[in-house]
Amino acid sequence: MISIRDVNHNIGSARILKDINLDIPRAGATAIIGPNGAGKSTLLNLVARLQPLQTGSISIDGQDVGKTPTAQIAKALAIVSQQNFVASRLRVRDLVGFGRWPHHRGRMGPEDHEAVDQALAAFDLLSFQSRFLDELSGGQQQRAFVAMGFAQGTDWLLLDEPLNNLDMFHARALMKRVHGVSRSGAAGGRQVLMVVHEINYVAAWADHVVALREGEVALQGAPEEILTSAALSGLYEMDIQVSEHQGRPLVLHHV
Amino acid sequence: MLACGFFMLWGLPSFSPFILTLRAERLLALVVVGAAVGASTVVFQTVAANRILTPTIMGFDSLFLMVQTGLVFLFGGLSYAALPVTPKFLLETLLMMLAAMVLFSLLFGRGRRDMHRMILVGVIVGILFRSLTVFLQRLLDPSEFSVVQGAMFASFGAVDLTTLYLATGLCCLVFAVLVPMLRPLDVIALGRSPAVGLGVSYDRALVGLLGITAALVAVSTALVGPISFLGLLVASLAHALMRTHRHALLVPAAALIGAVILVVGQGVFERVLGLQSSLAVIVEFFGGLLFLILVLRGAVR
Numbered sequence: 323m324i325s326i327r328d329v330n331h332n333i334g335s336a337r338i339l340k341d342i343n344l345d346i347p348r349a350g351a352t353a354i355i356g357p358n359g360a361g362k363s364t365l366l367n368l369v370a371r372l373q374p375l376q377t378g379s380i381s382i383d384g385q386d387v388g389k390t391p392t393a394q395i396a397k398a399l400a401i402v403s404q405q406n407f408v409a410s411r412l413r414v415r416d417l418v419g420f421g422r423w424p425h426h427r428g429r430m431g432p433e434d435h436e437a438v439d440q441a442l443a444a445f446d447l448l449s450f451q452s453r454f455l456d457e458l459s460g461g462q463q464q465r466a467f468v469a470m471g472f473a474q475g476t477d478w479l480l481l482d483e484p485l486n487n488l489d490m491f492h493a494r495a496l497m498k499r500v501h502g503v504s505r506s507g508a509a510g511g512r513q514v515l516m517v518v519h520e521i522n523y524v525a526a527w528a529d530h531v532v533a534l535r536e537g538e539v540a541l542q543g544a545p546e547e548i549l550t551s552a553a554l555s556g557l558y559e560m561d562i563q564v565s566e567h568q569g570r571p572l573v574l575h576h577v
Numbered sequence: 578m579l580a581c582g583f584f585m586l587w588g589l590p591s592f593s594p595f596i597l598t599l600r601a602e603r604l605l606a607l608v609v610v611g612a613a614v615g616a617s618t619v620v621f622q623t624v625a626a627n628r629i630l631t632p633t634i635m636g637f638d639s640l641f642l643m644v645q646t647g648l649v650f651l652f653g654g655l656s657y658a659a660l661p662v663t664p665k666f667l668l669e670t671l672l673m674m675l676a677a678m679v680l681f682s683l684l685f686g687r688g689r690r691d692m693h694r695m696i697l698v699g700v701i702v703g704i705l706f707r708s709l710t711v712f713l714q715r716l717l718d719p720s721e722f723s724v725v726q727g728a729m730f731a732s733f734g735a736v737d738l739t740t741l742y743l744a745t746g747l748c749c750l751v752f753a754v755l756v757p758m759l760r761p762l763d764v765i766a767l768g769r770s771p772a773v774g775l776g777v778s779y780d781r782a783l784v785g786l787l788g789i790t791a792a793l794v795a796v797s798t799a800l801v802g803p804i805s806f807l808g809l810l811v812a813s814l815a816h817a818l819m820r821t822h823r824h825a826l827l828v829p830a831a832a833l834i835g836a837v838i839l840v841v842g843q844g845v846f847e848r849v850l851g852l853q854s855s856l857a858v859i860v861e862f863f864g865g866l867l868f869l870i871l872v873l874r875g876a877v878r
């Protein structure tokens with residue numbers, strides 16, 4: 323469980339996050355939704371210690387993020403950021419190999435290569451593996467970064483808008499994959515916490531939903547509870563219809 | 578490439594067997610300077626996530642001269658010059674490392690991705706150091722001025738022996754510290770967020786790496802004075818030749834290339850062409866040209 327207690331975050335005089343108290347249960351795949359600028363990425367970055375915590379505390383399965391050595395956290399939690407950019411000229415395989423860094427710290431062993439192979443295969447990247455990153459399309463790059471996060475092999479996986487730039491085929495494949503890893507394995511699978519805008523993917527694949535709005539937790543609960551016409555219309559301040567498809571909510575927001 | 582480097586290094590002194598010791602000392606100075614400049618530039622460019630900036634373009638060497646001038650200013654020229662070389666050099670290096678670490682970790686800590694702003698800030702900081710140095714020198718009286726003046730121009734000529742051994746020792750020490758950081762450097766090159774995500778103590782490593790860069794620049798500036806564009810030339814060559822992201826290969830390659838350029842260049846100029854101090858000019862010319870090309874082409878990664 324990720325416990326977030328009394329977390330405030332200010333940038334200058336702007337209050338980005340206001341008194342967040344939130345538990346992310348080990349429910350499998352948890353989706354964070356909310357309008358642009360709600361503070362979703364900021365919250366994810368704080369959990370993943372990419373930004374220093376200003377007030378409050380965050381713990382991941384009992385480990386305090388502020389006090390645990392960063393190398394130890396890297397074995398428990400991986401994050402794929404919303405914006406990814408690499409300055410050096412890097413091949414796809416090398417990038418995904420960096421996901422194994424917390425385990426090998428510079429010297430890849432056979433199990434690291436195996437994990438890299440698996441991640442490359444899982445995200446349909448085997449045919450690009452020796453291409454340079456800057457020679458890929460936007461969606462291919464996005465898949466490479468997500469594969470790097472997967473290869474890290476951590477119990478918690480944080481994905482900030484993993485569907486960015488992906489076509490329908492790869493978006494569905496990715497969500498299926500995420501859903502799959504959160505089920506498989508003896509210990510109940512890996513826990514995924516992801517920011518997703520495409521609400522129907524949330525409806526189809528998420529086990530738990532948290533909605534942020536203007537730096538506050540607006541709603542949280544099972545997808546069937548959150549993805550209702552009333553709740554979504556309030557959250558996004560627009561008229562949203564919700565119907566049903568195969569027992570799951572189907573959100574009509576595009577017309 | 579290794580073989581080529583060694584061939585040059587070993588082949589050269591036997592070129593003219595007389596005054597061997599003198600030449601060996603000069604050779605050592607060239608190798609140390611070349612290696613220090615090459616390694617420090619590659620490390621710095623990775624930390625800055627920028628292939629155009631070099632420590633010298635950002636005024637590390639001026640910082641060293643400023644510290645030197647400042648110390649002369651504080652203690653008075655003659656009494657300062659009378660100080661033994663060893664503590665003086667170490668003090669200067671230490672002060673410079675501190676200044677560089679504080680200043681540049683502030684600069685690189687956040688939002689370093691904006692390349693154009695970084696270049697602008699870097700060049701301005703460099704000019705600031707240079708002007709401050711000149712300003713301090715204006716305040717000195719002529720006899721004190723002559724003490725620092727000797728350090729102001731790049732020269733591959735005679736080098737003070739004590740300084741040479743000190744610099745060599747310091748250089749070896751710094752390389753020893755740098756070696757275990759070469760693998761984490763690969764991760765640091767990914768940027769702050771990915772590096773932290775992968776469990777590298779980014780901020781601490783950054784300060785250490787800037788300290789290492791500062792020490793290496795101090796070594797080369799103390800030995801031959803400021804050389805602006807050699808590092809750029811060497812780092813670009815290293816990246817072009819090695820075509821890898823792995824610093825365990827890049828940094829030694831840059832050190833080697835730096836040493837080879839200086840040794841071969843100086844050898845050719847002195848022995849073949851009979852010219853005395855034109856190597857600095859030539860290196861600066863080609864380095865400067867490369868700098869312009871890189872800036873104009875824009876697409877540097």
Ligand SMILES: Nc1ncnc2c1ncn2[C@@H]1O[C@H](COP(=O)(O)OP(=O)(O)OP(=O)(O)O)[C@@H](O)[C@H]1O
Pocket residue numbers: 333336338356357358359360361362363364365404
């Ligand atoms: N460096 C910054 N300086 C000032 N304001 C910032 C900065 N970074 C983010 N913000 C503000 O913080 C708020 C939250 O940003 P955040 O990136 O967390 O939003 P988000 O919910 O992830 O949005 P999106 O859906 O667009 O990704 C926004 O209003 C943004 O304008």
Ligand SMILES: [Mg+2]
Pocket residue numbers: 362363364404482517
């Ligand atoms: Mg975001």
